[in-house]
Amino acid sequence: xxxxxxxVCLRPLFRTYATxxxxxxxxxxxxxxxxxxxxxxxALSAAQKLGGEITGxxxxxxxxxxxxxxHSSSPQYATPLPELVSPLLEKILSxxxxxxxxxxxxxxxxxxxxxxxxxRLDVPAVSDITSVEHDTSSNSxxxxxxxxxxxxxxxxxxxxxxxxxxxxxxxTAFKAAPAGSSEVEAKAxxxxxxxxxxTEHIKTELTKSxxxxxxxxxxxxxxxxxLKNAETFNSxxxxxxxxxxxxxxxxxxxxxxxxxxNSLQVGQTGKVVAPELYMALGISGAxxxxxxxxxSKLIVAINKDPDAPIFQVADVGLVADLYEVxxxxxKKLNSQ
Amino acid sequence: MSKTFNRLLRSTTTACKYEAYVCTVxxxxxxxxxxxxxxxAVEEAVRLREKLKDEVKSIKVVTIGPTKAAETLRxxxxxxxxxxxxxxxxxxxxxxxxLGVAKTLRALIEKQKxxxxxxxxxxxxxxxxxxxxxxMLAGLLNWPQATFASKxxxxxxxxxxxxxxxxxxxxxxxxCRLPLIITTDLRLNEPRYASLPNIMKAKKKPIEKIKxxxxxxxxTPRIETIKVAEPPQRVGGGKVENVDELIAxxxxxxxxxVKS
Numbered sequence: 284x285x286x287x288x289x290x291v292c293l294r295p296l297f298r299t300y301a302t303x304x305x306x307x308x309x310x311x312x313x314x315x316x317x318x319x320x321x322x323x324x325x326a327l328s329a330a331q332k333l334g335g336e337i338t339g340x341x342x343x344x345x346x347x348x349x350x351x352x353x354h355s356s357s358p359q360y361a362t363p364l365p366e367l368v369s370p371l372l373e374k375i376l377s378x379x380x381x382x383x384x385x386x387x388x389x390x391x392x393x394x395x396x397x398x399x400x401x402x403r404l405d406v407p408a409v410s411d412i413t414s415v416e417h418d419t420s421s422n423s424x425x426x427x428x429x430x431x432x433x434x435x436x437x438x439x440x441x442x443x444x445x446x447x448x449x450x451x452x453x454x455t456a457f458k459a460a461p462a463g464s465s466e467v468e469a470k471a472x473x474x475x476x477x478x479x480x481x482t483e484h485i486k487t488e489l490t491k492s493x494x495x496x497x498x499x500x501x502x503x504x505x506x507x508x509x510l511k512n513a514e515t516f517n518s519x520x521x522x523x524x525x526x527x528x529x530x531x532x533x534x535x536x537x538x539x540x541x542x543x544x545n546s547l548q549v550g551q552t553g554k555v556v557a558p559e560l561y562m563a564l565g566i567s568g569a570x571x572x573x574x575x576x577x578x579s580k581l582i583v584a585i586n587k588d589p590d591a592p593i594f595q596v597a598d599v600g601l602v603a604d605l606y607e608v609x610x611x612x613x614k615k616l617n618s619q
Numbered sequence: 620m621s622k623t624f625n626r627l628l629r630s631t632t633t634a635c636k637y638e639a640y641v642c643t644v645x646x647x648x649x650x651x652x653x654x655x656x657x658x659x660a661v662e663e664a665v666r667l668r669e670k671l672k673d674e675v676k677s678i679k680v681v682t683i684g685p686t687k688a689a690e691t692l693r694x695x696x697x698x699x700x701x702x703x704x705x706x707x708x709x710x711x712x713x714x715x716x717x718l719g720v721a722k723t724l725r726a727l728i729e730k731q732k733x734x735x736x737x738x739x740x741x742x743x744x745x746x747x748x749x750x751x752x753x754x755m756l757a758g759l760l761n762w763p764q765a766t767f768a769s770k771x772x773x774x775x776x777x778x779x780x781x782x783x784x785x786x787x788x789x790x791x792x793x794x795c796r797l798p799l800i801i802t803t804d805l806r807l808n809e810p811r812y813a814s815l816p817n818i819m820k821a822k823k824k825p826i827e828k829i830k831x832x833x834x835x836x837x838x839t840p841r842i843e844t845i846k847v848a849e850p851p852q853r854v855g856g857g858k859v860e861n862v863d864e865l866i867a868x869x870x871x872x873x874x875x876x877v878k879s
Binding site: 365391394395398405407409425431442445489490502526545554595601611617619 | 656716717718721742743745746747748749750751752754755756757758759761762763764765766767769781784785786787788789790791792793794795796799804805806840841842843844845846847848849850853855856857858859860861862863864865866868869872874875876877
C-alpha cells in the first residue's frame with residue numbers, strides 16, 4: 284500500500300523556438316513502508332531544473348493507492364534487485380522512448396541499478412550531481428559534481444550524442460520537492476519477469492531507530508574515535524541527540540572500531556549530510572569525513588586537540604574533553 | 620577499481636572438482652597508489668584462495684592506465700595475485716570513464732581462455748568518486764552483481780556466493796550465482812602489507828601489456844569535462860571558551876532544544 288503525495292509533474296515549457304524536443308525525465312522514486320524517500324523528492328527537484336516533462340517511476344510489490352506516475356508491480360520487485368529491475372527500465376527506455384533523462388537519488392539502491400541499466404543501453408552515467416542545467420537548443424545537459432572527496436568540483440556536460448542522460452542526485456544539494464496538488468496520470472506497466480533470477484534476496488536488516496533518518500535530518504550529532512567503545516558512544520551521544528532532536532552519525536574510525544553501525548558513517552564513502560547543525564564530537568576531521576559534512580549550515584566541533592583539522596571548518600569550536608562538556612551541555616540545554 | 624576474476628571450471632576428470640580463476644583489476648590513483656577499495660578487492664581474492672586452496676586456480680589483476688600504472692599491478696602481485704594485465708594508455712590520455720573501463724574489462728574477460736567466474740572491484744575510485752564500473756560491467760556481461768560487499772562466502776560446490784551488503788540504513792544479504800561481479804566496501808577486510816620477499820617475488824610475475832585498440836575499444840570519454848574548480852572554502856569561525864558560550868552560539872543560530 285503506497286501512499287504517494289501528489290507529485291508535481293508535467294509542466295511543459297513553452298519556448299519561442301519549437302525545434303528541439305523538450306527534455307522528459309524519468310525519475311526513479313524509491314519508497315519504504317509506503318512513503319516516498321525524501322532523497323527521491325530531492326531527485327525530483329533536480330529533474331524539475333531540466334525544464335521539461337517529468338514522469339516518476341515506482342517499482343514495488345504493492346501499489347494500491349497510487350495516484351500518479353508509471354508503476355509496475357511484481358513479487359520480483361519486493362526488493363528492488365538490479366538484475367530484476369534492470370529489464371523493466373530497459374523496456375521503458377528502449378527504442379522510441381519519450382524519455383531524455385533518467386534520474387534517481389544517489390542512494391545505495393539506485394547507485395546499484397542505474398549504472399547497470401546505462402551500460403546495457405550503452406550510455407555513460409553521471410554520479411552524485413550537485414547542480415543541473417539543460418540547454419534545449421543543443422540538447423546537452425551540464426552538471427556539477429564533487430570529485431576527490433569534495434576537494435574539487437567538476438563541471439561536466441552530457442552532449443546530445445548521449446541520447447539518454449543518466450544521473451544520480453546528491454540529495455543535500457536540492458530541496459525535497461514539495462507536495463503539489465496537480466493531478467497526474469497514473470499508468471500501470473507490466474512488469475518484466477526474469478526467469479530463473481541469478482540473485483536471490485535472503486534478508487534485509489535495517490537498523491531500528493526512532494531518530495530522524497541521517498541523510499534527511501536537520502540536526503546531526505556525530506562521534507569519532509575518541510568515544511572509546513560502543514557503550515560510551517551511545518551513552519554520550521544519545522542524550523545530546525535526544526535533546527536536540529538530532530540524528531546520530533559517526534566517523535569511519537568509530538564505525539571501523541565497532542562503536543557505531545555502518546549505516547551511520549558520514550563521509551566520502553558513507554553518507555553525505557548537510558543539516559542545519561552538525562556537531563562533531565571527538566572527530567579529528569580527516570578529508571574523507573569533511574567530504575560528508577562540510578556543506579552543513581552550522582558546524583560545531585568539540586575536541587581535546589586544538590590542532591585538529593575539524594576546527595578549520597567549524598563555525599563554533601570548543602577545545603575541551605568531551606566527557607566533561609557534553610554532559611554539561613545536555614544539562615544546560617535541558618534546563619532552558 | 621579492482622576487479623578479481625575468479626573462475627571455477629568443471630575439470631575434465633571428475634565431475635565435482637572445480638578449478639578456479641580469480642582476476643583483480645586495480646585502479647591507480649595519482650600519485651601512483653592503489654585505490655583503497657581495490658586493495659580490499661585484491662585482499663579478498665587472496666583470502667579466497669587461502670580459504671579454498673586449489674579451487675582458486677588463478678588470481679589475475681588488471682589495470683588500465685599509463686606506463687606508471689604498472690607499479691600498482693606490482694603492488695597487487697606482491698599481495699598475492701599471480702599475474703597482471705596492463706591496458707596501456709598514453710600519459711596524455713584523459714582518464715577513461717567507467718563505461719569505457721567496463722567495456723575493456725568485458726573484452727578482457729571474454730579473452731580469458733579458462734573463463735572467469737568472479738570479478739571483484741572496489742565500490743568506487745576515490746578520485747572520480749563515480750562508483751559505476753562494477754555495475755556497468757555486470758550489465759554488459761548480464762551477470763549478477765553484489766555491490767558494497769562487507770562479507771563474501773563462496774560455495775564452490777553449489778557455484779553460489781552469499782554476500783552481505785552495506786545499504787542505506789542497514790545490511791542486506793543476497794545469494795548470487797557464479798559468474799558474479801562483486802564490489803567491495805570498506806568493512807570487507809583489512810588489506811595486508813606486502814612483505815619484502817613477496818615484493819621481490821612479484822618482480823618475476825608476468826604482466827601482459829595490451830592496448831585498448833587491440834581489444835577494439837575506444838576509451839574516449841563521452842561525458843565532456845568542462846572545468847575542474849576548487850570548491851568554496853569554509854572558514855572556521857573561531858573558538859568558544861566554554862559550554863555557555865557554545866549554547867549562546869547555538870541560540871544565535873536559532874538552534875534550541877526540542878521540548879519533549
